[in-house]
Amino acid sequence: MKSDAKTIIENTSKILVKTYAPQPVVMDHGKGCWAWDTDGKKYLDFAAGIAVASLGHAHPAILETLNHQAARLMACQASFATKEKLECAQLLVDNSFADLIYFSNSGAESVECALKMARKWAYDNKSQQAHEIIAFRKSFHGRTYGAASVTEKRHAQPYFEPYLPGVHYADFNDIKSVEKLVTKNTAAIILEPVQGEGGLTPADPAFLKALRDLCTAENIALIFDEIQSGMGRLGTFNAYEAFPQEDGSIITPDIVCWAKGMGSGFPVGAVGARKEFGEALVPGTHGTTYGGNPLACAVAATVMKQILSPGFLDNVNARAQQFKNGLEAMMRESNKITAIKGAGLMIGVDTGFDIKVLLAELQNNGMMATQAGKSTLRLTPPLIINEDEIDKSLVIMKKTLYNLT
Ligand SMILES: Cc1ncc(COP(=O)(O)O)c(C=O)c1O
Numbered sequence: 001m002k003s004d005a006k007t008i009i010e011n012t013s014k015i016l017v018k019t020y021a022p023q024p025v026v027m028d029h030g031k032g033c034w035a036w037d038t039d040g041k042k043y044l045d046f047a048a049g050i051a052v053a054s055l056g057h058a059h060p061a062i063l064e065t066l067n068h069q070a071a072r073l074m075a076c077q078a079s080f081a082t083k084e085k086l087e088c089a090q091l092l093v094d095n096s097f098a099d100l101i102y103f104s105n106s107g108a109e110s111v112e113c114a115l116k117m118a119r120k121w122a123y124d125n126k127s128q129q130a131h132e133i134i135a136f137r138k139s140f141h142g143r144t145y146g147a148a149s150v151t152e153k154r155h156a157q158p159y160f161e162p163y164l165p166g167v168h169y170a171d172f173n174d175i176k177s178v179e180k181l182v183t184k185n186t187a188a189i190i191l192e193p194v195q196g197e198g199g200l201t202p203a204d205p206a207f208l209k210a211l212r213d214l215c216t217a218e219n220i221a222l223i224f225d226e227i228q229s230g231m232g233r234l235g236t237f238n239a240y241e242a243f244p245q246e247d248g249s250i251i252t253p254d255i256v257c258w259a260k261g262m263g264s265g266f267p268v269g270a271v272g273a274r275k276e277f278g279e280a281l282v283p284g285t286h287g288t289t290y291g292g293n294p295l296a297c298a299v300a301a302t303v304m305k306q307i308l309s310p311g312f313l314d315n316v317n318a319r320a321q322q323f324k325n326g327l328e329a330m331m332r333e334s335n336k337i338t339a340i341k342g343a344g345l346m347i348g349v350d351t352g353f354d355i356k357v358l359l360a361e362l363q364n365n366g367m368m369a370t371q372a373g374k375s376t377l378r379l380t381p382p383l384i385i386n387e388d389e390i391d392k393s394l395v396i397m398k399k400t401l402y403n404l405t
Helices: 003-015 060-072 083-094 107-125 145-149 152-156 175-179 205-218 294-307 312-333 355-364 387-403
Strands: 027-031 034-037 042-045 100-104 132-136 167-170 186-191 221-225 255-258 269-273 337-343 346-351 370-372 376-379
Touching: 042 387, 060 294, 083 100, 083 269, 083 294, 100 107, 107 132, 107 145, 107 186, 107 221, 107 255, 107 269, 145 152, 175 205, 186 205, 205 221, 294 312, 312 337, 312 346, 312 387, 355 370, 355 376, 355 387
Parallel strands: 132 167, 132 186, 186 221, 221 255
Antiparallel strands: 027 034, 034 042, 100 269, 255 269, 337 346, 346 376, 370 376
């Protein structure tokens, strides 16, 4: 590492609250699926800001939208309608089960809104005591208080107690464990269609159906957190569309949370809700200064129009299959890979190696990736990745894994 990168890292860590362990390189710029550090080293970016840069880096359509919209209008009170807000909300309504949209600035804020919406709906429609929420072991929903309260890690962080009361944890993909926790005061069940931080575990379609039936029968709000898995990452626009039932039908939630890939790097999020749930929030019950600002909405609309453009999701599916085939071949011919997990371009690889060592070696060999759970390698490339780039990533993966002992 050259001295200027070292100085940037040292000086940064002197003045930043240490919520993250520092990385050994300084990122400088990116183009498409590639990123460069300040020493000029090039990386295939399979981290993508942790499933954020859905259109890769410096996408021309985003640059054009940013320039155009920044020159027109960047800020106005959230109470105003704008053409940009309408277009963005309409895209979400037209391409999901949702009737009503709320805009936020991040994943955790989407989760906060979803929890408040479900609790207000239950207060109005069930009883004033109906505040309980069922979440899942190995869940991750964010770091603000509500989101952290439905994230299992709270049990390892007692110093933040008291968390939101009335949250109970069931086992993912185990409907019996959920049924045992349902009471007359259950307001909502929240889950990730593919658990991300928890180790890339997809929901079982039969489990989703059982959850939907349970929520309908017991009058409980079903919330899907699609912050990591939505917006095309699973090869379908909505993550829930990637889990068809045997008869081809699709299970939909009552409330969905979006963020990450929706802005491809621009901080934006949203909540989609069926009418009766969305209508529970009325003026004064929730809001945000930046949510739905014209710049964020213009960028998100551009990103979603790309994801919805002909052939885009076909490419996600083809590249996901190509990558999986390559990983499976490595798994067959060596003992380096013990499990391949996830769905679409949200892939987890388990190996016998120390995950920190594996990530550092991948980085040395020119590929960025991230960790999920205790030891899973998480691979979430930009959705625009092409065939040649997947081939290149497999060469780096193979070189890295086969050289580790
Ligand atoms: C499934 C899920 N929910 C919520 C969040 C929180 O999003 P943010 O970091 O934007 O607050 C994340 C972030 O990793 C996530 O993966």
